[in-house]
Amino acid sequence: MSSELLFEFVYFIPEIVLAFWGLLVILLDVALLRGRPSETRGKILGMVSLVGAILALVSVFVPDMLSFGSATGAPETSIFFGAIFQGPVVERFSAFIIILLMFVIALSTTWNFTEHWGEYFGLLFWTAVGMIMLIAAEELVTLFLTLELMTISLYIITAFEKDLNRSSEGALKYFVYGSVSSALFLFGLSLLYGLAGTTRLSAIGAVLEPQQSVAGLGRNIAGAMSVLLILVGFGFKISAVPFHQWAPDAYEGAPAPVSAWLATGSKLASMIALTKVLIQALGAWASGDGNLASPGWVGILAVIAALTMTYGNFAALAQKNLKRMLAYSSIAHAGYMLVGVMAVAVAAGSRVAAGPILFYLVVYSVANIGAFAVAAWLFRDKKTDEIEDLNGLFAQYPFLAVCTLLLMLSLIGIPGVAGFWGKFFMFSEALTQGEDKHRLTFLWLVGLGLMNSVISAFYYVRVLRAMFLRPSTGAPLKPPTFAIRVAVIGSALVVIIFGLYPTPLTDETDRLADSRIFDSRLKHTGPAPKVALNGGLQPVASPVGK
Amino acid sequence: MHDIPLTWFLIFASACFVIGLLGVLVRRNAIAVLMAIEIMLNAANINIIAFWRYSVPGPEESPVSGPMLAIFVITIAAAEVAVGIGLILLCYRRRASADVDQYDSLSG
Amino acid sequence: MNQILFGVIATLGVLAALGTVLARNLVHAALFLVAFFFLVACQFVMLEAEFLAAVQVLVYIGAVAIILMFGIMLTRNIQGDDTTTVSKAGFISGGLAAAGLLAVLVFGILDDEGRTGRAGWRDVTTRPAVYPVAARASAEQTKAVNNMGFVVGRELLTRYLIPFEVAGVLLTAALVGAIALAVQDGPSTDDPAERAKKAAEHTAAAETEPQLTSA
The missing domain is CATH 1.20.120 (Four Helix Bundle (Hemerythrin (Met), subunit A))
Structure with a gap:
């Protein structure tokens, strides 16, 4: 041992x-x-x-x-x-x-x-x-602790630019929203512990499934409350509407490298954890009789996804600050990814359905690192990070400006760069997975997603307009440091290479997605669950109650 | 002598949880919000311990899965309060106010 | 007897929680919170988790409440003022939302009918006995209830090894971070005149600081 x-x-x-x-x-x-x-x-x-x-x-x-x-x-x-x-x-x-x-x-x-x-x-x-x-x-204890380790440390480093009011202010908002949402998450977790009697994800999945006399969450208000509260907790971490209010403030307030870390690492890890918990543990509660509008978390997710992508994009249109705009754009991207999570939930028997989300996460993170590197460069030389500060960048640093162009195109999802394939694979997955009765809901969501991508083009193009069309204003930017150069050029390279030839990355993400953490037991006809029916805590009915 | 039904504990925990949530919604002082959050975390702990005591652990489960979860929640709460007070002090020094509503220079 | 005791503790607990949330004076709120923590510890005793009750008293009352008190003192918000008063409109809307949530939760708890292979919560009126005579009590569970400190210690170093280590990193991070945040950069001064000067510098710096966005 x-x-x-x-x-x-x-x-x-x-x-x-x-x-x-x-x-x-x-x-x-x-x-x-x-x-x-x-x-x-x-x-x-x-x-x-x-x-x-x-x-x-x-x-x-x-x-x-x-x-x-x-x-x-x-x-x-x-x-x-x-x-x-x-x-x-x-x-x-x-x-x-x-x-x-x-x-x-x-x-x-x-x-x-x-x-x-x-x-x-x-x-x-x-x-x-x-x-x-x-x-x-x-396991939920480990999951909750690591989630808190990540967020508590992020609250702190968000406030590290102590000379600026906006840093501590963004951190305080992040902290207040974050700790409220983790308290809600914990209460949901306690209800789930009571319902399933165990904290191991696979065991929860195995315990919940045979308990279904009514499909999904029908006639199960305690379960529904627990799922709702858990979704609030994760919704905050991935900054989904309506739990997104902290994100723009924290992203704008934090030093640019920390904003990059919030937008990439934190979102990537939380998104994978969300998918894992929903699919592996709560798969039995996905939806009622397979209809997306029936009681189950897929229906809730559909509403959150639609709200998130629409709100994120429309709010981003009004932004003048580069980091704040990227924050709203990252909210919108969380909405697209939630559509992918729904597709995994309804995918019958196919474990690789999570592949497109993983692909999307990688491409999104790479593009964001480059974009925040530009924000760091701006702040170093101009002490502000407004979009206007990018004016005339092309005239000064043509190569870096073209690289930034590629990153923005990837975030929009223009064909030829990797962001396009991310959206393409995820939306086509959403349209092909599941049964016919799901199709209409997914058509709506994908349609909304495409419309939103078009809207998002407007604010990303504002960045491009500043770089390419506007004359330079204010003090010129000093040459970037090696790190900024590597981040911008490297991420642009990744984005263009996988944009022209995505197959190696999609093969890899499909292979990685073929894992049991993305496997809903409901849809999986493999060997019988290892955990016996009497696994977990068993509330004992008193003889009086019977 | 009658034992206490499980639902009594659960309802007590729900009441505390909801009171904590009320505090989060109506209080504007950051420290008061922090206290309300502590009430919510305690409510969850009561739930967890009640579920643990009123059931029999399965063969593969830890016999103390509930208390263990509660102990880690207490740990997290302590860490959260320390960080929260640090942040509030930092903001207070810059703004001379611990009022969440006054931190509105970032908006949009 | 048990039920009466539970009723008393629960009533006091709810009142203490309400006091924490509604007290105008933050020090009073913190004292109510201490009472609440203690009553939760009493509930743990009612649930036969005395070890946890001890941890609750030590950590919550001994550490968390004290840190909160420090926070209150250091932000000089001791006496209630406008910022700590609950506005009436906010209270009504917040109260309605909270009451609605409570209704749903209570309904959900009482409605839980149990599914295949599991009793519903509403049918569970007695806890499983832990003395070995009882048919369903396992030796493990008996030990867990009667000697929780021992079992918790053993489990922390086996089954819960990873959470234990993560908790260690978490506490280190919180410690390091809280100090880094709260420490005053540069030479500290106790002289009020110096402080006023510094504050003025801060304000001047804040004015030249980039104007923050608003939509």
Whole structure:
């Protein structure tokens, strides 16, 4: 038993490296670098942090290198007594999150926005630990703790630009909305614990399914309340309307690298966790007799998705600040992705239905890292990040302007860049999955999504208009740092390569989606659930009650 | 002697939860909101412990799954309060107000 | 007897919660909150989770309430003022929303009829006995109820190892972050005149700061 446990720690090395590197960076800051000006401390600690992230990235692949499992990656297992899931999807997305973390670290050294560099990088590492484990969590206690580790650390680093009112203000709003929503989430979780009697996701799925005498959530108000409250919690994390109010403030207030981290890592991990919980644990409550309007969470999700994409896009139209506009755009993207989650829920027997969401998440995150790198560049030189500040960028830095153009086109979803394929695969998945009776709802949603993509073109084009058509105003931008250059050019390259030739990435995401965490037991006719019917807590009826 | 029915605990927890939510909705002072959130977290804990005590753990379950969840919730609540007070102090120093409504320079 | 005791604790608990939410004076609210925490601990005792009741008293009353008190003192909002008063209109709409939610929750709890293989919540009127004579009590459960500290300690290092470690990272992050946020950058001063000067500098800085967006 104990040697087995040691063996399992091999899968856990990236998290250990990240957590310890956070402590190391703080110790370095207070011990060796004490008294140095904060600018040099930031630069040195940034370098040290990058080394740590690279180490963690390498250690993700240690299990592969030790060649446990097959050539296609580690086999899917539950480790640490079922607390954590281990499989290709976790491994690859851990690696992806660490790569995003490297970009965030590199962008953080752009300008000197805090005196507390050690704490800043330490907290960045710990958010990454939270995100990786959130993707891996297979049990509600772990899931809730990692969710909180991620968000609590994010509240703190949002407030790190202490010289600006907007930073602490955005953080306070993020904190108030965030802690209220996690309290609601927890109450929903407690009801779910009472209904299912266990906290393991797969066991919940197995317990709920045979209990269905009425399909979906019909005649099950306690269950419906629990699902609603859990959706409030996740809706906040992925900034879905009506739980989005914090997002524009936090994104605008936070230093640009932190905004990038909020928009990419946090959203990516929460979206995967949402899909996992809904599909794997609550699959039995997806919808009533298969009709989307019948009681079940798919119907709720449809309403939230429609509201989210519409509100996000219309609100973005009115924005003048680049970061705030990107915040609303990220709200809208959450709406598109929720359509993908619905498609997974109705997909009969097909595990790979989650592939398009994973593809979309990767492409969306890459484009956003580049876009926020531009915002960081603006703020370094102009101390503001309005869209107007981009005026005349093409005249000064034609190559970077063209790269930004590609990123914006990808966010709109223009053919030829990767964002188009993201939307295309997800919407076509939504239209082809499920039975005929679903088709009409999905047609409506996809139609709304396409209309919204057209609307979104207007505000992204405003960025392009500023860069290409307007004469330069104010002080010219100084040459970007190496990190900004790499982030913008690199993400543009990714976007154009997968835009022209998406097959390698779609093959990979389809392979990763073929995992049991995206598998609703209801639709799956495999071996019988491992957990016996009497698994979980069994409320005992008193003889009097009978 | 009659035992207490499970639903009594659940209804008490729901009442506390709803009172906490009321506090979040009507209070504007950030510290008061924080206190209301604590009430909501406690309500969830009562639910969890009641469910745990009134049922028999299945063969694969931990015998203390409920208390364990509650202990971690208490941990999270402590961390959240510490961070929350830190943030409120930071904002207060800049604005001399702990009123959530006054933080409205970011809007739109 | 049990039921009467429950009724008393529950009534006091609800009153303390209402007091926390409605008290104009924040210090009074915090004291009500302490009473509420204590009454929740009493409920834990009613549920035979004495270990948890001890944790509740230690962490909530010993730490959380004290931090909240510090927060109240440091923001000098001790006496109630406009910002801590609940507006009537807000109270009515908020109260209606809360009452509606309570109605749905209570209905849902009382309506839970149980599904295949499980008793409904409304039918559960006695807790499973934990002395070994009882047919359904397992040795594990008996131990969990009678000696919770021991079982919790064992489970923390086995089944709940990962959550335990994550909780460690979480507490470290909160500690480090709270200090980094609350510490005053630059040399600190206790002199009120210096402070006023600093505040004036802040205001001046705030005026030159980029104007924030509004739609």
